Amino acid sequence: MTRMHRANRADVPALAARAASVGASPVREILALTARPEVISFAGGLPAPELFDAEGIRAAYDQVLAEAPQRVLQYSTTEGDPALRGAVAARLGARGLPTDADDLLVTAGSQQGLALLATALLEPGDTVLVEDPTYLAALQCFGFTGARVLPVPSDEDGIDPAALEELVVRERPKLLYLIPNFQNPTGRTLPLARRQAVADVAARHGLWIVEDDPYGELRFDGEPVPWIASLEAAADRTVLLGSFSKIMAPGMRLGWLRAPEALRRACVIAKQAADLHSSTVDQAAAARYLADRDLDAHLHRVRDAYRLRRDALLAGLPAALPAGSAWNRPDGGMFLWVRLPDGFDATALLPVAVAHDVAYVPGAPFFAGPGDPATLRMSFTTHTPTEIAEGLRRLATALSTAPAAPAVR
Template sequence: MPAMNHSTNKNPMNVTQLPWAFPVGERFSGVQSSPVREILSVLSRGDVISFAGGIPDPDLFAVEEIKAAFDHVLTHQASKALQYASTEGEPALREQAAARMSRQLPTAAEQIQITSGSQEGLYLIGQTLLDAGDVVLVEQPTYLAAVQAFALSGARMVGIPTDEHGVLPDELERLIERHRPKFVYLIPTFQNPTGRCMPAGRRHQVAQILLRTGTALVEDDPYGQLRFSGEPVAPIGTLPGMPARTLLLNSMSKIMAPGLRVGWIRGEGPILRSIAIAKQAVGLQSPVTDQLAVARYLATNDIDQHIRRINTVYKTRRDAMHAELSGILPEGATITNPDGGMFLWARLGNDIDTSRLLPLAVEEGVAFVPGSAFYAHDPDHNTMRLSYVTNSPDVIAEGIQRLSRAIKTYSTRRSPATAH
């Protein structure tokens, strides 16, 4: 029997000491973990105020109503709820999802694929549509976990320049002609990370470009119902000519509870069969108990009233964070002030690198996400994303004061050698 390595014996879980490790597929070699998840994983200190994750306030969950829905399912549908089921999703939930989608676009239950949150939907779309080397056009900046999901399929992300209204139409058309992307991925309504909402006129311009060039759209809409002010704007995928060439994602995470992991994709035609096959390979089905409970909740509760309640709270918190930030950021800094969603986006100016600012902020007891994480390429290191939905106005005020101290420390410590 070979002699045991002494250091391995002392620390058997230290994988760096093992003589052999599983080879990892090439498509994983350049893919990084989500920076948001990395930040959240180290924020175990109870004294850190986190503006990092888009995490709904658990005090706003409709716990009793959700509990009643689960009780009903397990009392009256236990044999169904605890059994294998169809990959496409439970009929009751598909009907409820179709009814909600039909408020904006006529939708049949057969056009709905249930997913374990919209994040799984993005992964399934990547697995179904993308081959190694394909190009996906994304907003610059964009939702970082979508980039991660598409990159795992071997795709290359190309960022579309944007302004305060979203993607620039001329740049979108130029990049389509240059790269012939497999699809364009957009979050037009209260975008993550910027919070901006693309106006109706810009949406029509984008739709016309996609139709004229024959380009598919993957439209992500997890935040659209979190509107505090202004008139609702229809998704791009609902505009004339667009439904057949759009995969439209939605989720219950932001309006009900993210722990339920219930979302869906609306699509048309054979692509839904391909997505179902991909889902079979990933997990056979989404949890049936959760699906049936969400369907029961939607059938027996006024979720629109619940959404109005949380929007009232979130609006107050957005106002508090915007006001507090406006008071402490350096001269020349800019902050978005969105009509809904979960996030503010700040550009600090003064050559402040927010990736270097973050450790100082955590020392002060506050966290955010550096904006560079949200860029497919050419990141802007001067930006940051802050979520206002988790904390009360008093906690937000304290957190922003901690951030102010971190910025002052950064400015004091910075030297010409470390400045950008």
């Protein structure tokens, strides 16, 4: 291109303000930095790939492609495969939440369900309440809508209902976003009494509850806690999101949304605009897998493996972390939450850890408000107990050699 032609070319229009204002996920960027096979990473919230039922999933694809190739390779309805919705409805009903297939919308993971809800519900300037800390991609999703995201004061049991009511009265939010079971990033579970209190606040003051539950079937200890969606006070204002990513395979990108009819219909229209429908063949294979295989037996094996890995991480933390550190003991899921002593900065220490071939996720980006620099998230699912022990040995070395760090006990 000649200099004259370059001089006559106008600049292209700028990106939308929301694209410039919402940053990339620190977790995804850390995963890219730690892709070297020698790194033992506690960073990613990934299922253990060696535990996938690859044989059963392959058989399901083979069967649907052999029996109905013209159907499963064709366009399909936005709402989703009727057999898959029926299977999900049956599983929900068996777990205490009566559901019809028509109550559900199949999505590309629960992440898309969250994006569809944001599209259907939120205007720029609307207020959204979240746990403190909360799921990073939810913060991204709400940020793209131009919503104002406020944290609800939270403790080891989740959000404080009294603080929630105070914020609801003062700020008039449109929705509250929660991960009640084995929360990302903290691993904590909201007790039933608090779930009931949340439902009552929503009923008294009028707001939507988005109950995201990708980890609920990964319980190792204790008894399941009823969904907020199953509580009478919130039944008409709670959206339940679920996913096959943590219980079957994330590469299939399948999840579902259960919502009251008017909101579900709005999400169907938003999905039509986004992608028309989720993959026909993937939905058909998932439905066949659920019909032919015992998902609960598979989950029993997965939970047993994850319990051992959680216990290995918990057993090794006292020797790996500085004196004065604290952490929780989740009853399931994929994560636990660590707080280093005051004065430590988990973000600043991460490059030191990666140099020792071990990684974690700093906790500060998970906060909607000011972050706590001493916090970090650790996932226990993708390494064996032996690998976890070695990763903790490396982490202890990294923390003990970090400049100006207090001594590791």
